[in-house]
Amino acid sequence: MDQISKKIKMISEKLKELKNKFNLHEIDGYVVPKNDEYFSEFAKKDKLKTITGFDGSFGIAIILKKKNFLFVDGRYVEQAKIQAGKKFKILEIPKKLPYQVLNSNLNLGFDPMIFTSRSLQYYFRGKIKLTPINKTMINSKTLDGYKSRKFYSLNTKVVGETVNSKIKRLIKILKKDGSDHIFISAPENVAWLLNIRGRDNPFSPIPYCRIILNTKGEVSFFSDIKNSSNIFKKKDFSRTSFFKDSQIEKFLNNLNVKKIIIDKNSCSVLLENLISSKFKVSKVGDPLYLMKSIKNKVEINNTIESHIYDGVAVTKFLYWIKKNQNKKISETDAEKKLESFRKQNKNYLFPSFNTISATGKNGSIIHYRASNKTCREIKQNDVYLCDSGGQYTYGTTDVTRTISFKVQPKNIKDTFTRVLKGHIAVATANISKQKTGSNIDKLARKYLKEVKKDFSHGTGHGVGYFLNVHEGPQAISKRNNIKLREGMILSNEPGFYLQGKYGIRIENLVYIKKEKNNLVFKNLTLAPIDINLINFKLLSSQEKRYLINYHLEVYSKIHKFLSLSEKKWLIKSI
Secondary structure, three states, X not given: OOHHHHHHHHHHXXXXXXXXXXXXXXXXXXXXXXXXXXXXXXXXXXXXXHHHOOOOOOOEEEEEOOOEEEEEEOOOHHHHHHHXXXXXXXXXXXXXXXXXXXXXXXXXXXXXXXXXXXXXXXXXXXXXXXXXXXXXXXXXXXXXXXXXXXXXXXXXHHHOOOHXXXXXXXXXXXXXXXXXXXXXXXXXXXXXXXXXEOOOOOOOXXXXXXXXXXXXXXXXXXXXXXXHHHHOOOHHHOOEEEEEHHHHHHHHHOOOOOEEEOOOOOOOHHHHHHHHHHOEEOOOOOOHHHHHHOOOHHHHHHHHHHHHHHHHHHHHHHHHHHHOOOOOOEHHHHHHHHHHHHHOOOOEEEEOOOOEEXXXXXXXXXXXXXXXXXXXXXXXXXXXXEEEOEEEOOEEOOEEEEEEOOOOOHHXXXXXXXXXXXXXXXXXXXXXXXXXXXXXXXXXXXXXXXXXXXXXXXXXXXXXXXXXOOOOOOEEOOOOOOEOOOOOEEEEOOEEEEOOOEEEEOEEEEEEEEEOOEEEEEEOOOOOOOHHHOOHHHOOHHHHHHHHHHHHHHHHHHHHHOOHHXXXXXXOOO
């Protein structure tokens, strides 16, 4: 039996095992989200993948006695059909939501530690009976090859602000709200506030922990004691009490609180219900999302440096794959080669997400992941898309380049050029005028819409500082109305995908800087854009000038790290 057959058999057995438990709990079905109890995008124990085979970063499965549903957003529809389509009906969110599809008479079980009240309301709108089950219904193995590591503290020189300074800023917000406590349940927010990192997340330096902070500056820290013990004696933690994660319910039951702030994006139903039954809950959400989204000068400078390292690796990779186009190179070969270039830099730690190495029709699957079942050889006639990123000390990167090896038909070059025009429109936007990501998102789609084309994902996501590669609240998308501020880091990645044919995406990370009383985007990413895919007749003189200046910037910042042949090749891009 091959690996694919084994995987299908395993999923069938897991589904059968789960359904056999329905009668015991008097339920008609069970709901499985992507996230774990820390609501991380990349769970180290992925129950959704275990029960469906789908490994995208977002989705929710509903397993009934005779039917199975998998709901994903537009990025993952094609991927979900390939990975889970034989046993699950695939539906796209938000076009279809569970409450619109399911019979209202159903009683669905769910784990109250891995759902928030906000997510349950979004999916079910109170129209489906939901029964909390505090027992393990799906056994999921830890991600292959993954191992948690001890937490560690970051020097102020690395983060640009002390723990005490951050806590004082936060307490000021609490007092203004009239709250005396805040429950910080998002680990990335704890990590930022306390200047700590770890490795409890496969693709982020995140330490899995939660804290409760009061207005006296006292911190109650809940985590795996073994992983956090080495920070106990640090001076920044002199007013911190450490507890096992399992002690949090008991601690909350004995806590004296007048008014508390919780984060409904990361506070589980179980803990929210406990807190709201005992204390007055503030209507203000966790202010740390916005606080950490605004990077200081030290964080920006370190991020700039990380992108020089990453730009060298990506440029070397692009040169290598172009030079070796006559050789047999698979999608996974290319992925491994890019990783090897990143590893040449001593500051590189690990990928910031699963690399998307996709050629030909696989490129049309927006968040494609090469596997034994899907991996293709990169052909000279193909359009090849590679979306990748790295975690460096200290900085987080994310870059997409689409390249070709032979002259492509006019329709592909025209489409690529329209994606590029949208990319440039975002890069050169007057943020002071546009103000929000939703307004800027329109600029990215303008030139595609002229020929009745579009893309189903947002134009850009927020990015953390040596934290998550996908981080809000800022984003460039249709529905994001968060005011963009100086110091925020976002991606700029418009695209186009022709199902079963090819995919195009151009992605740079950018940060917001104030220049002459205007807020503007400044490029972080340093890697050439394939000029062989451009129809220059469709570019304005300003767009051509932008492209030349961008490539000059790339060359000036990374050329000293390249070989002579790599330099000569890069010059041809200018």
